[in-house]
Amino acid sequence: MKKTLFDKLWDMHVVKTFDNGPSVFYIDRHYIHEVTSPQAFKGLEDKGLEVFRPNQIIATADHNVPTLNQELPIKDPLSATQVSMLTDNCNKHGIKYYPLGSEYQGIVHVIGPELGFTLPGMTIVCGDSHTSTHGAFGCIAFGIGTSQVEQVLASQCLLLSKPKRMRIKVDGKLKQGVLSKDVILHIIAKLGTGGATGYFVEYAGTTFEAMSMEERMTVCNMSIEMGARGGLIAPDQTTFDYIASTLYGPKGAELEDKVKHWSSLKTDSDAVFDKEIHIEAATIEPMITYGTNPGMGINIFDQIPSDSQDNELAKSLNYMGLKPGESLLGKSVDYVFIGSCTNSRIEDLRIAAEYVKGKQKAADVTCWIVPGSKLVEKQAIAEGLDKIFQEAGIKMRQPGCSACLAMNDDKIPEGKLCISTSNRNFEGRQGQGARTILASPLTAIAAAVHGKIWTADAAIERNQSKIESQSR
Amino acid sequence: MEKINKIQSSGVPLPIEHVDTDQIIPARFLKSTSKEGFGENLFRDWRYNGSNANPDFVLNDSKYSGNILVAGHNFGCGSSREHAAWAIHDYGFRAVVSSEFADIFKGNAMNNGLLPIEVSSAFLQELTEAIITNPSTSISISLEDQTIAFDDKDYQFDIDGFKKKCLLEGKVEFDYLIDMRDTIKEYEQNRTF
Numbered sequence A: 001m002k003k004t005l006f007d008k009l010w011d012m013h014v015v016k017t018f019d020n021g022p023s024v025f026y027i028d029r030h031y032i033h034e035v036t037s038p039q040a041f042k043g044l045e046d047k048g049l050e051v052f053r054p055n056q057i058i059a060t061a062d063h064n065v066p067t068l069n070q071e072l073p074i075k076d077p078l079s080a081t082q083v084s085m086l087t088d089n090c091n092k093h094g095i096k097y098y099p100l101g102s103e104y105q106g107i108v109h110v111i112g113p114e115l116g117f118t119l120p121g122m123t124i125v126c127g128d129s130h131t132s133t134h135g136a137f138g139c140i141a142f143g144i145g146t147s148q149v150e151q152v153l154a155s156q157c158l159l160l161s162k163p164k165r166m167r168i169k170v171d172g173k174l175k176q177g178v179l180s181k182d183v184i185l186h187i188i189a190k191l192g193t194g195g196a197t198g199y200f201v202e203y204a205g206t207t208f209e210a211m212s213m214e215e216r217m218t219v220c221n222m223s224i225e226m227g228a229r230g231g232l233i234a235p236d237q238t239t240f241d242y243i244a245s246t247l248y249g250p251k252g253a254e255l256e257d258k259v260k261h262w263s264s265l266k267t268d269s270d271a272v273f274d275k276e277i278h279i280e281a282a283t284i285e286p287m288i289t290y291g292t293n294p295g296m297g298i299n300i301f302d303q304i305p306s307d308s309q310d311n312e313l314a315k316s317l318n319y320m321g322l323k324p325g326e327s328l329l330g331k332s333v334d335y336v337f338i339g340s341c342t343n344s345r346i347e348d349l350r351i352a353a354e355y356v357k358g359k360q361k362a363a364d365v366t367c368w369i370v371p372g373s374k375l376v377e378k379q380a381i382a383e384g385l386d387k388i389f390q391e392a393g394i395k396m397r398q399p400g401c402s403a404c405l406a407m408n409d410d411k412i413p414e415g416k417l418c419i420s421t422s423n424r425n426f427e428g429r430q431g432q433g434a435r436t437i438l439a440s441p442l443t444a445i446a447a448a449v450h451g452k453i454w455t456a457d458a459a460i461e462r463n464q465s466k467i468e469s470q471s472r
Numbered sequence B: 001m002e003k004i005n006k007i008q009s010s011g012v013p014l015p016i017e018h019v020d021t022d023q024i025i026p027a028r029f030l031k032s033t034s035k036e037g038f039g040e041n042l043f044r045d046w047r048y049n050g051s052n053a054n055p056d057f058v059l060n061d062s063k064y065s066g067n068i069l070v071a072g073h074n075f076g077c078g079s080s081r082e083h084a085a086w087a088i089h090d091y092g093f094r095a096v097v098s099s100e101f102a103d104i105f106k107g108n109a110m111n112n113g114l115l116p117i118e119v120s121s122a123f124l125q126e127l128t129e130a131i132i133t134n135p136s137t138s139i140s141i142s143l144e145d146q147t148i149a150f151d152d153k154d155y156q157f158d159i160d161g162f163k164k165k166c167l168l169e170g171k172v173e174f175d176y177l178i179d180m181r182d183t184i185k186e187y188e189q190n191r192t193f
């Protein structure tokens, strides 16, 4: 039987399958953070149980931490309690923890890969839906609820039924100004927010092969936004080189040995998927969303759909303060957020810095740039990116989830329009009544400079005639 | 977990598609370290304008009551926060009906004694309309028989056999896994990769 990469990884991790029932599925790596773990530890303690495999767990504080003055105590008492409970739980159970103040703290899906804890062929879970990020390394990685966090703490396993398999192939070279974020927003707009429910996705084709690991992480990160359980990309030389550069990844002979095994982690040439999708890279332009779920996205040069029968659309546009058939290009914006586990890595900051260098942020735009981790922050400072931002009038903040879910003080005020590199534009996601437009870091920084929805120069030039015909 | 089998109740209609977990329970209410009390903030930003109840939202409409939430397509998409399932259960619902559930939400619901019932779009529409026309429409659910019925209509729904057993017996997955720990150790020792 020919197998997909997903099948191979699945089979390797099945401990046992119940007759006509789920499989006991082994988890190699468990990431935890302060928001979805306290109840799980409590459950374990109430039952008088120990953590089964503490060495396979990595913890950090990211969801509700401040992004300014992190050296001071957390002001919000509820956030402070969650963080101190995480500290206590890690100490008590001997779990490796990167707290605020540690040189490796950051968003859980940023630090795992960059420190070398995420490796090809692993199964990875975390009480956070964007765990799919780690699929970029050829892993089965997915988000779980708190009951399941407790199960993994207690047994290093979950009870799972096998999802269906989908392959999304994108081939060819991306146009200038089109980033991996645009590719995934394009895919989600095509499939819709529930279009991959019940599936695990493999991304394949020359476009993904040409991407860096950071770009691949951006793609896999958003798999959940079309309902997929997760998304993965077969590991290759790009993956192995990335791992060789990490702090705790295998090195030397150990790495060579592992690479031999990892190289076999591929879909067999005639393996069958339950569903296949094919897209030409050249058809993709910079993308933005106009509605209140990530599937409501368009090419930035197109207009918002205008189906008067569509109640969902009407409800979304009402919340967003937008009109059917409206063009978004040129519309003024209030906030720009560059950050989150989707786009807060060093390459994202470099893209923003390159664009903004020698330019100024528009006076009436508030722009937050939030690196994904202390290591990203350190690298940005070493490269002088923080200075470039500062000269443009933008202050680089400290690592955390920040305005991605606005559990800390980084909230977008009610009614304000924010161009965000994060992954969700749900009502209230960035603060009560906040209006979110998802975009790539290049589109986001262009908006910060122009004070209106704008994008890469190359894309603007390419679409000049379309822009003119619309403004007529 | 309490056992679940038969539910007979009127229903609360929420015919909105793609209701995400940020609507079910906004992130600012996730700071609790216990599982209780989330029902108070269920659908918080739809339910209240500031601190006043929004009279247009269905949970504030005294016409509707009961412990069955009749939702729209792709219910529970978005985050993995189990707080969404806790909030719905804590508010008093015991079943949610939709034509599709997001995977993680569905799992979280079943792990907390909240029954997600997946029906066809046509049945969902008929049920929603029936409740809106007559809010006291009685809905009967039998998990054992996998049926949901109202007026003279019924529907046979699918549910994972193992999850069904767990819900009927009030047993949680956790207990199965704990019993498996020796087998799991054996697996760890025999791994070749």
Ligand code: SF4
Pocket (backbone or CB within 6 Å): A062, A063, A107, A108, A109, A128, A130, A340, A341, A342, A400, A401, A404, A405, A422, A423
């Ligand atoms: S950045 Fe946003 S999506 Fe990513 S882990 Fe944090 S809250 Fe979740």
